Amino acid sequence: MIYTLSVVGLARTLLWIIGIYFVVKILSRLFAPFLVKYAAKKMEQKFGQQFGANQRPQQPNQKEGETVIDKMPSNTTSSNKKVGEYIDYEEID
Template sequence: MSVLKTILIVLLVYYGLKLLIRFATPYILRYISKKAGQQFEQFFGNPARPDAHQQKEGQVTIDNIPSQNKSSGKKVGEYVDFEEVE
């Protein structure tokens, strides 16, 4: 009788959890998506510079000026001419 009672309790717990998960999943997913949306908005919603909204339309600003130390005369490697052998 105790074996039958144990099996019945295990099955009841299994199906109870299965039913609970089925009903709780939409709420859990909604909560996770809301939190992810808040983090996305916090990360991408705020401007990098607070004065970005104060500029006039069409005004251009340069934040980073690249260095002019580029030399095009660098020796890249050894060039070898190949001949076709028949």
């Protein structure tokens, strides 16, 4: 079957395309705020999960600006007395 191009068929196709374009445009204006709000809520939840895992809970008795040391460093570090051979240098004039 051979199809021939007709003006009526072309006009009908263009009207369908324009109609669908305007319907999508109107529906997007109606539903876009809900979609954006939903996407923002989901992103906030993901960010909260990632950020909350790395954050330590703040102690309730701690005042703002107060420095708190959680763990004292051990003072048992001993220097190694056997560091090598000592060489005495003399200046030559």
